[in-house]
Amino acid sequence: MPQPCSIEDCTRTPRWVCDCCQQNLCLQHLNEHNDLLISQLNPLTLEIKALEDCLQALNIQKTIDNSREKLEEWRDDCYKKIDCLFEQKCRELDQVINEKVDQQREELNRIHLKITELIDAQETSRQDIDLLTSTIRQLEININNIEQICFTIVTSPLVIDDTFIFIKETTEHELDLSTLSPVYGTIHRPKGSSGPLTCNDRYLLIHQHPNLCLYDREMNIAKQTLWRYGRIWDMCWSSTLVNNTQNIINTDQHENTAHG
Structure with a gap:
């Protein structure tokens, strides 16, 4: 003899076994059971709609802006380091030229002083004249050569590795180390x-x-x-x-x- 419908007090012959609850149900109670399940979809639809509205209202731009601010700080710091290196090398280049100019200026002053001493003493020799003339000609060559100086600037490409920046999601209560201030000082123990x-x-x-x-x-x-x-x-x-x-x-x- 077949089992009756699983619903209490129902004596009808079961027609199907419900896949979700494994109950033997008659046709009437199967329809009611199905209607009950379908009716539970309506609240879920409302929840989905509420979540859609919540998602639409999310202020994601604030989250993006906060994170982009960190990236921009990193970029600005890199720019500063590049500018610092650039300025350092410019100073080195200026120093090389200025040292050569200063060297010739010192030699000019020395020769000028020597000539002044000879004029004041009203005494000189052919050897003095020849030596001074030779020195002046060499100074002229040296000064002209300064303008002809060429520098070979050897540079290496700036290699930016993708691993320089790592984007990691943090939970609300997780400590974000990037928010900590830079190291102020170190105490050796x-x-x-x-x-x-x-x-x-x-x-x-x-x-x-x-x-x-x-x-x-x-x-x-x-x-x-x-x-x-x-x-x-x-x-x-x-x-x-x-x-x-x-x-x-x-x-x-x-x-x-x-x-x-």
């Missing part, structure tokens, strides 16, 4: 220094073996004291107390002092 550090709005407190050091905003040591208590496992900053397992240090922010 001696071997044996403990890793933890802490700070307030004026000073950075770190362990620089064998001392405990306060650095100011200019990365200069404002105060240091010898630390004799072994490895520092953690640090925290308080306006009056710094507490660790070995000691309690009372600090005076106005005098940059630390007292155990």
